Amino acid sequence: MPRVPLSHIAHGRSGDKGSHANVAVIARTDAGFAWLRDNLTAEAVAAYFAPLGPSRMERYEAANVRALNFVLYDVLAGGASRSLRTDTQGKTLAVALLRMEIDWEESAPLPPPSVDRMAKA
Amino acid sequence: MKRVRIGNGCGFWGDNLDAPVELAAAGNLDYLTLEYLAELTMSILAVQKAKDPAAGFATDFIDVLSRLAPVLKAQPQLKIVTNAGGMNPHACARQAKQVLAAAGLADKRVAVVSGDDLLPRLDALFGAGHPLNHLDSGAPLTQIRDVVVSANAYLGARPIVEALKLGADVVVTGRVADASLTVGPAAFEFGWEFGTSALDRLAAATVAGHLIECGAQVTGGLWIGADDATRLGSVGYPIAELSADGAFTLSKPAGTGGAVNLETVSEQLLYEVADPARYFTPDVVADFTTVALAQQAPDVVRVTGGTANGLTDTYKVSVAYRDGFMSAGTLVIAGPGAAAKARRSGAILLEKLKRSGLTYAETRVEALGAGDCVPGVVGATGDPPEVVLRVAVRDPRRAAVERFTKEFAPLVTSGFPGTTGYTTGRPPVREVFAYWPALVAKSAVTPSVEVV
Numbered sequence: 001m002p003r004v005p006l007s008h009i010a011h012g013r014s015g016d017k018g019s020h021a022n023v024a025v026i027a028r029t030d031a032g033f034a035w036l037r038d039n040l041t042a043e044a045v046a047a048y049f050a051p052l053g054p055s056r057m058e059r060y061e062a063a064n065v066r067a068l069n070f071v072l073y074d075v076l077a078g079g080a081s082r083s084l085r086t087d088t089q090g091k092t093l094a095v096a097l098l099r100m101e102i103d104w105e106e107s108a109p110l111p112p113p114s115v116d117r118m119a120k121a
Numbered sequence: 122m123k124r125v126r127i128g129n130g131c132g133f134w135g136d137n138l139d140a141p142v143e144l145a146a147a148g149n150l151d152y153l154t155l156e157y158l159a160e161l162t163m164s165i166l167a168v169q170k171a172k173d174p175a176a177g178f179a180t181d182f183i184d185v186l187s188r189l190a191p192v193l194k195a196q197p198q199l200k201i202v203t204n205a206g207g208m209n210p211h212a213c214a215r216q217a218k219q220v221l222a223a224a225g226l227a228d229k230r231v232a233v234v235s236g237d238d239l240l241p242r243l244d245a246l247f248g249a250g251h252p253l254n255h256l257d258s259g260a261p262l263t264q265i266r267d268v269v270v271s272a273n274a275y276l277g278a279r280p281i282v283e284a285l286k287l288g289a290d291v292v293v294t295g296r297v298a299d300a301s302l303t304v305g306p307a308a309f310e311f312g313w314e315f316g317t318s319a320l321d322r323l324a325a326a327t328v329a330g331h332l333i334e335c336g337a338q339v340t341g342g343l344w345i346g347a348d349d350a351t352r353l354g355s356v357g358y359p360i361a362e363l364s365a366d367g368a369f370t371l372s373k374p375a376g377t378g379g380a381v382n383l384e385t386v387s388e389q390l391l392y393e394v395a396d397p398a399r400y401f402t403p404d405v406v407a408d409f410t411t412v413a414l415a416q417q418a419p420d421v422v423r424v425t426g427g428t429a430n431g432l433t434d435t436y437k438v439s440v441a442y443r444d445g446f447m448s449a450g451t452l453v454i455a456g457p458g459a460a461a462k463a464r465r466s467g468a469i470l471l472e473k474l475k476r477s478g479l480t481y482a483e484t485r486v487e488a489l490g491a492g493d494c495v496p497g498v499v500g501a502t503g504d505p506p507e508v509v510l511r512v513a514v515r516d517p518r519r520a521a522v523e524r525f526t527k528e529f530a531p532l533v534t535s536g537f538p539g540t541t542g543y544t545t546g547r548p549p550v551r552e553v554f555a556y557w558p559a560l561v562a563k564s565a566v567t568p569s570v571e572v573v
Contacts, residue, residue: 011345011384015393018160018257018556024391026384051497062397062410064426065387071395077485081161081556082444084485084513087494091343096495098345 001105007098009035009106014094017071019079021090023097026067031106033066039102045070048100049093125310127303127329128360131155131203132336134162134179140336141185144358145192145199147374152306153189155182155203156299156334163296164441164554166208167240167271177209183216186291190224193290202281202302206293208271210235214293214573221291232289234280236568237296239272239438239561246565253438253559262559268443270554274436274561277403278323279315280568281305287572296439298402300330303361311365315404320429324407325367328427331400331407332371332389333359339371339389341379352378372421381420390414399430401437403563406430436566440557445482446522449513450529450548456539460491460501463510466536470512470528479521481514507539515553522550 006025009032014023025040027033042059049072056073076090077083087093128148130141134157145153157179170177182205193199206213214233221229239246243266246253253262253272262269273296282305284292292305307326313319332339337356341347357377363369371381379385390409394400397409408430417423454463467486474480487493490508491501514525526547533543 007345011388013343013345013388013392017393017395018558020395022391022394024388024394026387026391049498052495058395060396060398062391064410064412065383065390065414067387067391067397069391069394069397079556080159081164081441082447082515082553084447084449084483084515085494085496086487086489086511092494094345096499099499 001103003101004104005098006100006102009102009104010098012094012098014090014092016076016080016089019074019076021072021075021093023070023072023093024067025070025097026065030066033063035104036068037061040068042070045097048097049075122364123310124362124364125152125307126150126360126362127152127154127306127333128358129154129156129303129333129336130358131157131185132334132338133157133159134181136336138181138185140358142188142192144374145189145196148360150199150360151310153199153201154302154333155185155201155205156302157182157203157205158207158296160439160556161441161554163208163271163273163439167441170208175212178207178213179205181205182213183220186217187220187224190221190226193226193229200285200290200292200306202292202306204294204297204302206233206235206295208238208295210293210295211573217291217293218573229290230288230572231291231293232284232287232570232572234276234284234292234294234297234568234570236280236566237273237276239274239566240269243269243272246561249565251561251565253440253561256558256560262440262557265442265557270441270443272438272440274438274566275403276436276566276568277301278305278308279404280570282309283570285309287570289572298404299334300327300402301404303330303333304404307363317432320405320432322367323405324429325369325427326363327400327402327405327407328390328409328412328424329361329363329369332386332424333361335389335392337379338392339385340373340381341385344380344385344388346380346384351380354378367427368423368425370417370421370423381422383414383416383422386414386422386424401433403433403436405432434563435560436563438559438561440559441554442557444553444555445515445517446519446550447513447515447553448522448526448548448550449511450526451509451511451542452529452532452540453507453542454510454537454540455507456537457504459505459508459539460488462537463488463491463508466510466532466540467512469536470532474525474528477524479524481516481521481525483515485513487511519550526550
């Protein structure tokens with residue numbers, strides 16, 4: 001089965017809630033959303049971000065926009081006010097998660113995400 | 122059918138200074154909102170006010186207002202709603218009034234919304250049984266009472282409506298929930314009552330406010346699909362045009378860069394959201410999972426749905442307290458094995474300090490360019506030609522942090538080859554203000570509205 005980055009089927013955005021962060025992952029198609037629902041579990045995302053030491057992980061659904069929203073507790077090392085990290089607000093967590101390699105065998109190929117277009121330009 | 126056009130020209134203090142003027146000039150707006158306050162901003166403003174009783178608000182707003190004067194003359198109906206008041210909304214409103222008068226707009230009515238500042242009342246609140254426990258840990262605020270620098274309740278849209286009822290052309294608030302800057306004008310124009318009768322409409326307007334509160338973040342900024350064709354250099358700021366049932370279109374001024382599409386809007390819909398079915402504001406608990414998006418025209422998205430999921434009897438309170446000092450400095454390390462050399466350089470720096478008897482409450486070494494922005498999650502691909510070494514420390518002792526800032530320069534001569542970038546001198550030391558979220562009963566807070 002072909003391995004593709006999660007960004008092939010989804011886009012997203014992340015931000016901070018104090019020392020917690022949220023990462024929204026939004027499918028580009030209905031088939032992509034079905035895959036996210038079945039495979040992008042709270043456990044899978046917690047494992048992916050394990051080096052940041054999340055104390056807890058919540059997964060919410062917003063099917064109206066084909067999205068899953070993850071809340072990663074205590075991953076910002078103190079948050080915007082006192083974290084020593086460069087990314088105190090978790091702004092880069094979404095693009096980090098969208099690099100996750102997944103198995104994807106949808107017959108109809110998706111248009112390439114435009115981040116790839118920029119990379120080739 | 123009546124519609125209200127609300128544009129947001131500022132998403133945070135530090136946002137583009139021309140955006141409010143360009144948006145107001147081209148947006149055909151009824152209301153211009155300007156959002157200046159982040160969690161950390163209030164503590165900085167509190168410290169400024171402690172030094173100077175006339176300070177403590179977002180001074181950018183005064184500059185923006187003076188440059189808006191020609192637009193306000195050309196569009197006499199245009200009203201401004203802003204939380205630029207920060208820790209000192211009265212001083213901000215007085216300066217706003219002066220700037221308007223100097224520009225020949227002395228007839229403009231400026232109103233102030235205050236009552237959000239709980240710092241002078243903290244001990245009375247404790248005494249009355251409001252412990253302001255930490256929202257996550259449950260610890261009582263009395264634990265850190267001595268080092269609190271600011272404590273503000275997030276007020277809602279209701280006092281903004283009161284200000285508009287008083288005929289205000291400019292409403293200056295302190296801490297108000299960001300979305301309420303939009304909900305206020307909508308509720309005023311459509312005559313929505315707070316409480317249960319118009320909850321779904323308040324929720325729909327909350328969706329609008331949430332979408333536009335970060336400025337260009339909904340019009341192409343941060344969009345995953347952004348590329349050169351998106352023309353982010355001339356990105357247009359967002360406009361929500363609401364109707365009485367709460368449905369609205371989201372757009373931007375014609376000819377501007379950026380994009381308004383299902384991706385930009387859905388990304389922003391979930392930005393900084395926890396449970397999308399329960400987005401808490403002082404006005405309503407909004408359910409974002411009932412929102413429907415449709416691309417109505419290029420760069421115009423129609424947003425319907427957005428329903429209420431109840432109402433709270435509490436205000437969120439944001440408390441900031443002194444928590445020591447921190448500093449972060451950078452150098453560039455180039456050459457083969459740059460990432461490893463950078464990490465080793467950081468370790469050398471901290472080891473030298475340790476030999477001098479200095480250890481810190483917390484330290485961090487990052488090799489930026491080698492995946493350390495999300496440490497351990499995104500690995501480096503290949504051997505980057507150079508990386509940025511960033512070292513940061515935090516400690517209760519200012520002197521210890523000062524000493525740290527002097528340890529960067531020696532690496533330029535005693536470190537690895539290809540070490541450069543020591544051009545900005547010693548990094549500054551800054552005081553840390555930690556964040557303490559809490560709730561307080563609405564009955565314990567009295568919003569106040571005055572015309573200056």
